[in-house]
Amino acid sequence: MLAKTLQLAFHGLDNHDEVWIRSVFNIALSRLKHQWELGTQERAQVLISYPGCLPEIKDHHHHLLVMIQKDDDRQIPGTLVLPQPLRSQAFLQLLNRCGDEIEQGTSGSQANYRDQTTPLEASANHPEQTAPLLVLPPYLHWVNVVHQALAAQQDVAVLVGGEPCYVINNRTRRIAALCGAVSPLRPSYLVHQWVNYSDEQLQQWQTVPYQLNDEMLRLPAERWWSLDSLLWHFGLKCALQKRLMLPPKRMAYRLWRWPDFGELGAATDEPAIAAALSAAYLEPQEVVSLADTELTKVQRFLQAALVCNYLLQRSGVASDQDLDELALNDKKTESKKQELEQEKESSLGILGVIRNAFNLKR
Amino acid sequence: MAGNEHKLIVSGCIGAGKTTAISQLSKIRVVSTEAQNNDIQNSSKAQTTVAMDYGELSLDNGDRLRLYGTPGQKRFDYMWKVMAPGSLGVILLLDNQRKQVLEELQEYLAVFQSFIQEQRMVIGVVRSNEYHYPSVGDYYAYLRSVQLQAPVFSIDARRRSDIVLLINALLSQIEMKIKLQARSVS
Numbered sequence: 001m002l003a004k005t006l007q008l009a010f011h012g013l014d015n016h017d018e019v020w021i022r023s024v025f026n027i028a029l030s031r032l033k034h035q036w037e038l039g040t041q042e043r044a045q046v047l048i049s050y051p052g053c054l055p056e057i058k059d060h061h062h063h064l065l066v067m068i069q070k071d072d073d074r075q076i077p078g079t080l081v082l083p084q085p086l087r088s089q090a091f092l093q094l095l096n097r098c099g100d101e102i103e104q105g106t107s108g109s110q111a112n113y114r115d116q117t118t119p120l121e122a123s124a125n126h127p128e129q130t131a132p133l134l135v136l137p138p139y140l141h142w143v144n145v146v147h148q149a150l151a152a153q154q155d156v157a158v159l160v161g162g163e164p165c166y167v168i169n170n171r172t173r174r175i176a177a178l179c180g181a182v183s184p185l186r187p188s189y190l191v192h193q194w195v196n197y198s199d200e201q202l203q204q205w206q207t208v209p210y211q212l213n214d215e216m217l218r219l220p221a222e223r224w225w226s227l228d229s230l231l232w233h234f235g236l237k238c239a240l241q242k243r244l245m246l247p248p249k250r251m252a253y254r255l256w257r258w259p260d261f262g263e264l265g266a267a268t269d270e271p272a273i274a275a276a277l278s279a280a281y282l283e284p285q286e287v288v289s290l291a292d293t294e295l296t297k298v299q300r301f302l303q304a305a306l307v308c309n310y311l312l313q314r315s316g317v318a319s320d321q322d323l324d325e326l327a328l329n330d331k332k333t334e335s336k337k338q339e340l341e342q343e344k345e346s347s348l349g350i351l352g353v354i355r356n357a358f359n360l361k362r
Numbered sequence: 363m364a365g366n367e368h369k370l371i372v373s374g375c376i377g378a379g380k381t382t383a384i385s386q387l388s389k390i391r392v393v394s395t396e397a398q399n400n401d402i403q404n405s406s407k408a409q410t411t412v413a414m415d416y417g418e419l420s421l422d423n424g425d426r427l428r429l430y431g432t433p434g435q436k437r438f439d440y441m442w443k444v445m446a447p448g449s450l451g452v453i454l455l456l457d458n459q460r461k462q463v464l465e466e467l468q469e470y471l472a473v474f475q476s477f478i479q480e481q482r483m484v485i486g487v488v489r490s491n492e493y494h495y496p497s498v499g500d501y502y503a504y505l506r507s508v509q510l511q512a513p514v515f516s517i518d519a520r521r522r523s524d525i526v527l528l529i530n531a532l533l534s535q536i537e538m539k540i541k542l543q544a545r546s547v548s
Binding site for chain 1: 366368387419421422423425427450461462464465467468471472481486487494495496497498499500502504506507508509511513514515516517524526527529530531533534535536537538539540541542543544
């Protein structure tokens with residue numbers, strides 16, 4: 001184990017990547033194999049940058065260089081790769097590897113970090129972290145491609161009739177319509193328009209990576225709408241038309257993120273549905289019982305969440321594994337169970353009284 | 363006999379609207395410890411909370427819900443730790459106008475980690491309409507990267523309905539945890 005503290009520095013990183021790295025670094029310090037701190041470029045043993053910045057780095061042979069780059073970018077000899085999009089487990093594993101290499105004096109090695117799949121890196125691919133896309137019906141294939149492109153941090157255009165009709169800014173997750181540009185369309189009208197397209201028409205929409213030009217970026221703020229909000233309302237409307245495939249009965253779902261009810265507005269019971277679905281993998285009927293609501297509401301919620309790519313799913317009956325995680329570990333006697341039941345009733349009673357104070361009684 | 367007391371914490375960075383949020387909920391005039399803001403570098407507010415804000419509601423069963431707002435400045439972070447224990451949950455307000463907002467989130471997560479792990483925290487992001495980055499999706503990506511989970515909403519602290527939404531989400535989370543725990547032992 002190295003006695004001295006290793007230093008990490010950055011060169012030329014954009015604000016997003018630098019903030020991300022600083023944040024994860026500070027939180028995960030105690031989980032690293034070696035002692036690390038953030039340092040200056042001159043003194044750091046490890047320097048994180050982009051391939052495009054390499055010519056600017058003075059004395060780069062003195063550093064162990066880590067390049068942030070996409071999986072399909074060519075690796076620069078003598079550097080390690082931190083794949084984009086950034087993931088905490090991959091970053092921590094990279095720092096451990098850097099520490100090992102410095103310790104062993106082998107920092108000149110040209111091993112490709114990505115070639116080393118270890119249990120840690122494998123865990124970074126767990127659905128909870130990566131939120132894999134669920135299969136949408138063919139008429140929503142374009143939505144799937146939008147999600148894929150955004151996950152790869154690309155701006156995209158949606159082509160209608162072969163022409164770019166909508167552009168999406170990956171950084172802000174906002175969408176602007178290029179068609180109908182003279183009089184900006186209202187979001188609700190846009191959703192209405194989308195819903196009125198036939199399945200065949202929607203199936204022909206294409207999504208392609210797109211470089212937003214200055215003119216587009218200068219579009220007034222009122223021309224950019226929240227993509228998530230549009231997709232949510234589109235999903236709800238499709239569900240109302242019974243257009244989407246309903247979730248199979250024996251499928252369990254879990255929310256990896258809540259819809260932004262601050263932007264969408266929420267019916268009183270929607271936070272309860274979201275809370276149930278984010279606590280464990282559940283079948284729709286279980287959500288009905290836990291959230292004390294109706295099946296149609298749960299199904300509509302699920303379908304909108306599906307279109308927004310907020311859901312994880314698992315086949316078969318929801319196992320009690322998730323629930324066990326929440327349970328106390330000791331064996332419960334009958335009297336203990338009764339005690340817990342009373343505690344539950346009492347706690348729920350208090351929460352109900354607080355709900356009343358805010359007119360939130362369901 | 364006096365009823366029971368329950369405590370709710372509203373925390374977050376300077377200028378995020380904590381005092382405003384408590385004013386939206388409290389049935390009494392909010393007790394505020396405002397002083398001249400000497401931290402102009404971090405916020406252009408003329409006055410800021412230096413000890414705490416306090417508001418309360420009387421509940422139907424005679425209990426009282428006490429609302430505490432923490433001071434926003436980092437130098438008062440010891441107050442965050444003093445005020446949190448025993449509270450029902452934490453409402454965290456973040457200001458998207460601030461450049462280091464994700465770093466600030468990290469500081470709050472360190473202090474309130476137990477609350478977030480027990481699903482007793484919700485996050486409201488203010489000024490996301492004017493400042494689109496970080497997006498709500500970015501906050502979730504960040505939370506996932508540190509293996510934590512909490513609801514994040516873009517809100518306006520001046521709108522009572524937005525603050526009530528945060529309360530609704532917080533109560534829903536706590537209720538669900540209780541129900542699922544009870545189900546798993548029965």
